Amino acid sequence: MSPPPAHVRAFRAALVVLVLLVVLVALWQAPWDGIVAALDPWVDGLRRQVYL
Amino acid sequence: MPQVALAVLAVLGITAYLGLCAAFLWFVVWPFAGWLVLVGVVLGALGALVVLLSAPFAADTDLLTADDVDGPWFPPAPPGHGRDRAWPHYLAGQARVDVGAMARRGRGALGALWSPLGGLLNPRAWLALWPLGIAGFLLLLAVTAGAVVTGVAVLALVVTGLALAALVWGAAGRLLRTVDALLRRRNRAAARCPYCFWRTTLPGYACACGLVHHDVRPSRLGVLVHRCRCGRPMPTTVSRAGRDHAPRCPQCDEVLEDGSGVWTDVSIPVLGPVSAGKTSLIYAGLEALRRQAVAGGGTLEPRREADAERFREGVEQVRAGRVAKTEAAAPVGLVCTVTQGRRRALLHTFDAAGELFSTRSATEDLRFLDEAGQMIVVVDPFSIPEVADEVLRGPADEAEAAPAVDPPEVAYEATVPRLRDFGARLDRTDLAVVVVKADLLVDHPIAADLRPDPLAVRRWLCDHGQDQLVVAAERDFAAVGYFLVSSHTGWEPEDRHTALAPLRWLAERGRLPLPPARTALTVGAVGEPA
Incomplete structure (x- = not known):
């Protein structure tokens, strides 16, 4: 099979960059404080179970 | 007794085994289950990202090439030449192929993730390792959950992004296509x-x-x-x-004139019977048009050297009053470039031997008549019986007038049905009815009320037996202009019977770029829709 031409490669690369960009922005903008606060009791419970 | 001892030992063994399993679950698996889930979800999400985003670049992902434009990924090609062999735009087909590849590889990766579990379904292995298997199962579930959620999110993001891009891309394409079509339509480009x-x-x-x-x-x-x-x-x-x-040319694949399709294109076929004076009218009209264009700072030049030579010879013959008979073999087209300021146009005039307008069947092959927005029908006054009876009193008169072999309506009646049969839009076509040989006619009493004025020409034609031609022309065509021309003297724009008049009227209606009229003669038209 012949290699894809430059315009196909460029569009695919743009697609990957778009997804990664959205993922990065999502991670950056995620409400980490709330997530950590919500998970805290569960993590504490895990710790207690491990050190039981 | 031995059986009882064996049974007791078995119960003890099973109890010990179950106790060990329970201890393993309670002290090893359960404390780490939460961590397993957390790690599994993160691993699954990362794995899904890697698998999905690498799918379009995989060697086994189909590539839509220029040879696939007639394939199942595209709607049926338009009739005629079909779709051009060009690489399809990424958003038109390859994007869908890539999304399909992403979904397929995602499913494949999940299947590969769960396939080792098949080994654990062996009853003996399962019996021995089920507590550990539960940990692995938990991890797999977490990885799967992370991968599925991430995969669905990524696919949704990709599909949404591509759909939006395709919408914008399609709208931009339609806008560009419309603007191009409108610009060319405004210029009457063809x-x-x-x-x-x-x-x-x-x-x-x-x-x-x-x-x-x-x-x-x-x-x-x-x-x-x-x-x-x-x-x-x-x-x-x-x-x-x-x-x-x-x-x-989309029909014969020959190379067209530069500017074809982009510049204004005006095609003017000239109809008329043998010896009506069609060739003289074309050369005299073109020469007058050329002089006026040059006087206005523009140009009118034949495109090819052979055409230029023919044009020069034709003008000389018209001035000398000895125009050669047009060959009946094939119609002759003369293409000229007309420039005025920044505007450019192509002017095609077509001259065919009068024999080709003598019958309906003879006109069959006159392809140049198709889609001509403008036409000229030449009326030789000396072929009107009433005029001929009064004016042509002997061989000397006939030799000088060289009357057309058929009455004026013959060419019209042979040509118009052919145009209709070939789907020509006559209701969008302009017709110039040109009474020629004015220099030989106007001094006779029968032409006493004939002046180079559209209404006067029309009235004169009606008064001398050509009312059917007038009625038919005004019924069939969008606009009809009437002109009185002398090709012999009319190659000067200022001449009273200039051959410029009909050509200029038609050219202006075809949006040919011309300088403002310098001639004193006001060229008008009768029969134009209000």
């Missing part, structure tokens, strides 16, 4: 093949590799450029492609 006389608003353009692209408008093959099968870019829109690519 292409007329000088070989087969086919007229089109969409010429083909050849790539440097030789492949002709028959539809360069923005489409699934690209909005700004089409990429030829060879990889070279071909600008979209006729206006852009015409700048640096030679236009081709």
